[in-house]
Amino acid sequence: MVRFTMIAGAAILLGACNGSEAEQAVPDEAAVQRLMEQTVQPQAEIFWNSAGTIIDETGEHDLAPTTDEGWERTRQAAANIADSARLLMTPTYADGRGEDWMQFSQSLVEIAQRAEQAAANQDVDAVFEIGGTMYNVCTACHQVYISEDVPPAAGAEQAS
Numbered sequence: 001m002v003r004f005t006m007i008a009g010a011a012i013l014l015g016a017c018n019g020s021e022a023e024q025a026v027p028d029e030a031a032v033q034r035l036m037e038q039t040v041q042p043q044a045e046i047f048w049n050s051a052g053t054i055i056d057e058t059g060e061h062d063l064a065p066t067t068d069e070g071w072e073r074t075r076q077a078a079a080n081i082a083d084s085a086r087l088l089m090t091p092t093y094a095d096g097r098g099e100d101w102m103q104f105s106q107s108l109v110e111i112a113q114r115a116e117q118a119a120a121n122q123d124v125d126a127v128f129e130i131g132g133t134m135y136n137v138c139t140a141c142h143q144v145y146i147s148e149d150v151p152p153a154a155g156a157e158q159a160s
Ligand code: HEC
Pocket: 029, 030, 032, 033, 036, 037, 040, 041, 044, 081, 088, 101, 104, 105, 108, 134, 135, 137, 138, 139, 141, 142, 145, 146, 150, 151, 152
């Protein structure tokens, strides 16, 4: 987690150079982008790829894990998303955002906890359904906070 500390340091320096507006918090876009790119998106893909089916030239394949290890990977992915969502509520990520930032982040914590429980229960239907709801939470925050929406790519077709 050292890299987050470094990013926070950079944000403080930027703020300090900001003269009269030094007290106004500026969103740290780079920190958010890194968290999304390095953790949230890859972990969400693991979760989304744990329910539903894919069809390729060899036929239809069920995506659900078939082993305890596979389910544990899904559960861990959901736990990692919950951790990231809690991080989003810390000053490094939340400074300079509106009230709704905290609400979106809290929604992601809650849905990720449900996701973790569904995976612990090895409940394919719940994982599928919760995956769709999770996608909507991602999108809701992006619609407010990204001018050009970057849709989470994988799982979109299952979620809709
Ligand atoms: C609380 C708000 C919020 C939530 C919830 C959220 N995101 Fe984001 N996300 C952002 C913001 C803000 C950016 C833009 C960061 C930037 O590039 O400046 C972003 C960017 C991204 C990006 C693009 C990163 C890049 O490489 O530029 C991806 C992918 C992404 N989010 C995936 C997700 C997924 C998947 C979820 C849900 C599991 C999610 N996000 C939930 C706020 C959020």
